[in-house]
Amino acid sequence: MRLLVFGASGRTGKRVVTLAHARALQVATFVRDATRAPPESSEAHVGDVVRGADVEAAIRADDVVISCLGGSLSAGIENVVRAMARVGARRFVGVVGAGVLQFDAHTLRSERPDYPVMFEQIGADHRRVFELLSQKSLDWTLVCTPRLVEGDATHAMLRQSDYLPDGTMAVTTGDVAALLVHEALLSEGSGRIGVNQPHA
Secondary structure (H helix, E strand, C coil), X not given: CEEEEECCCCHHHHHHHHHHHHCXXXXXXXXXXXXXXXXXXXXXXXXXXXXXXXXXXXXXXXXXXXXXXXXXXXXXXXXXXXXXXXXCCCEEEEEEEHHHCECCXXXXXXXXXCCCHXXXXXXXHXXXXXXXXXXXXXXXXXXEECEEECCCCCCCCEEEECCCCCCCCEEEHHHHHXXXXXXXXXXXXXXXXXXXXXXX
């Protein structure tokens, strides 16, 4: 098994690579700029996630794909999922916003009328990722976060399936990275996991 991290040069992605390396896991990275690849990766694949050929050249059948992508999220994930299907890779773990979680039994948080206008475009992009994964026969997990702040793991992060647990509406990159690596090592996907930091 190999972990292949997309978005490995970002805040969360770098922490994922460092954690995986510390656990003696084989970890490869996919980056747009080779000079920004974390030094702990065993190999770095250079390309653009919106180019399908670049993505397909990087993915192996034994990969567990971890996505820490930011911009062009749904377009990139579509290429990743398509490439996984072609080579036979099964496990996908990624991070998205909390808007893809349920507000109630029938409505996602990003579908509420009072959802902030400034997040509408991002929310729609993240919903497309959720819808795409829901239609595929992959073992997938989405870690769904409120505001993501730079910081080490607190080991206190709350988690809940499909819904956002009550909390401060912020989580650290360290906590999210730790959960991504944990989920990547499971044999089955966990679906949507809402995360939050508890109130003091």
